[in-house]
Amino acid sequence: MARFKTRTDRVLDICVWTAPALVSGLFLWLVGDLAVRGCGAFWPGESEASGFFRLTEPLELVIKFLTGAPERAGRSGGIGPILVSTGLILMVCMSMAIPFGLGTALLLSEFVAPQNRFGRIVRRSLDVLAGVPSIVFGLFGNAVFSQFLGLRFSILSGGLTLACMVLPLLIRSTEEALNAVCPTQRHAATALGFSRWATVFQIILPQATPGVVVGLVLGIGRALAETAALIFTSGYVDRMPRSVFDSGRSLSIHIYDLSMNVAGGNQNAYASALVLITVLALINAATNWLATRFLQREAGNF
Numbered sequence: 001m002a003r004f005k006t007r008t009d010r011v012l013d014i015c016v017w018t019a020p021a022l023v024s025g026l027f028l029w030l031v032g033d034l035a036v037r038g039c040g041a042f043w044p045g046e047s048e049a050s051g052f053f054r055l056t057e058p059l060e061l062v063i064k065f066l067t068g069a070p071e072r073a074g075r076s077g078g079i080g081p082i083l084v085s086t087g088l089i090l091m092v093c094m095s096m097a098i099p100f101g102l103g104t105a106l107l108l109s110e111f112v113a114p115q116n117r118f119g120r121i122v123r124r125s126l127d128v129l130a131g132v133p134s135i136v137f138g139l140f141g142n143a144v145f146s147q148f149l150g151l152r153f154s155i156l157s158g159g160l161t162l163a164c165m166v167l168p169l170l171i172r173s174t175e176e177a178l179n180a181v182c183p184t185q186r187h188a189a190t191a192l193g194f195s196r197w198a199t200v201f202q203i204i205l206p207q208a209t210p211g212v213v214v215g216l217v218l219g220i221g222r223a224l225a226e227t228a229a230l231i232f233t234s235g236y237v238d239r240m241p242r243s244v245f246d247s248g249r250s251l252s253i254h255i256y257d258l259s260m261n262v263a264g265g266n267q268n269a270y271a272s273a274l275v276l277i278t279v280l281a282l283i284n285a286a287t288n289w290l291a292t293r294f295l296q297r298e299a300g301n302f
Contacts, residue, residue: 031277038274040267065271070238074258075265079272081240085155085248086224089234092159092244093223097166098216104167105174110200123172130168137165138229146233156244158234162226166219173218177211178204206294213291217284224280227252251276 068078104122112119141161151157181204189199205212227250235247236257249257255272258265 034270034274034277037267037270038272040270066275069240070254073262073265074238074254074268075262076268079251079254079268079275081238082249082251082254082272083275085234085241086251088155088241088244088248089159089162089230089250090220090223092156093162093166094220096160096163097170097219100163101167101170101215101219102174102212104171105178106200108171109175109178110196110204126168126172129164130172133228134165134226135228137161138232140164141229142232151245153233153235153237153247154245155234155241155248158230158248158250159244161229161233162223165226165229166223169222170215170219173215174208174212177208177215180211181207209291209294213287217287220283220287221280224250224276224283225252226250227256251279 065078066083067080069081070079071077108119108122138161141157141164145151145157145160146153149157151160185203185207186199189203194203230250230253234250234253236249236253237247238249238254241248251272255269255276258269258272
């Protein structure tokens with residue numbers, strides 16, 4: 001019996017270690033492929049002018065690519081206007097999704113009983129919305145924001161559509177993070193005479209910050225990687241936007257267009273995809289760093 005248990009434990013250990021190894025290997029394979037193919041746009045090899053390799057050339061090409069405008073339908077040039085449009089779309093999306101998402105999660109977690117009929121309907125609706133295909137959100141955004149509200153193809157229309165997509169994910173993850181806070185924390189705050197809002201903002205939210213950050217990062221990742229919904233709302237225009245009421249092309253749409261519709265655009269498509277992955281990694285690192293600093297500051301106040 002002991003031998004059987006030992007073999008079972010070994011098999012389980014192999015399974016437990018194999019699963020994360022496969023996930024990590026897939027991630028490294030994806031990032032490595034993008035890095036090799038994408039860096040080809042920034043690595044000129046030998047300098048024609050001097051006959052030897054200059055270390056400054058790749059850096060100059062990276063800066064030119066990040067700040068320049070697309071040329072020849074994106075086959076050459078840079079992605080400066082694309083990055084600006086992507087940043088504006090993300091800003092509109094998060095400025096709407098964060099307050100509404102956090103407020104709804106607080107309502108469901110702290111002010112609505114788990115068996116309340118209204119709460120159950122809202123949670124079921126959020127679960128359904130989280131599974132709706134992005135193309136449906138695109139058609140909805142085009143009908144409501146672009147046509148009914150008269151925003152047409154614009155960054156504002158695209159950002160509002162992405163906010164509708166991100167909200168279910170953000171609300172449910174934030175609610176779960178709030179529910180994960182130990183009930184004794186709430187009871188202790190009540191015993192000390194804390195008001196309900198003081199308990200929420202001084203006790204519960206700081207404890208739930210890691211879970212809220214996870215939902216925020218997932219929401220940002222989905223917003224940055226979205227393509228189908230933005231095709232019908234923000235448009236294809238690759239010029240520099242003057243305001244959120246102008247049409248703008250996001251980075252994901254730019255990658256899709258170069259790889260599917262532009263002959264000879266694969267090189268810049270890989271380079272743009274590498275930039276997108278890098279931006280996601282930087283946002284993830286910055287968000288986690290801010291959350292860690294916030295928790296350290298809150299711990300120092302006690």
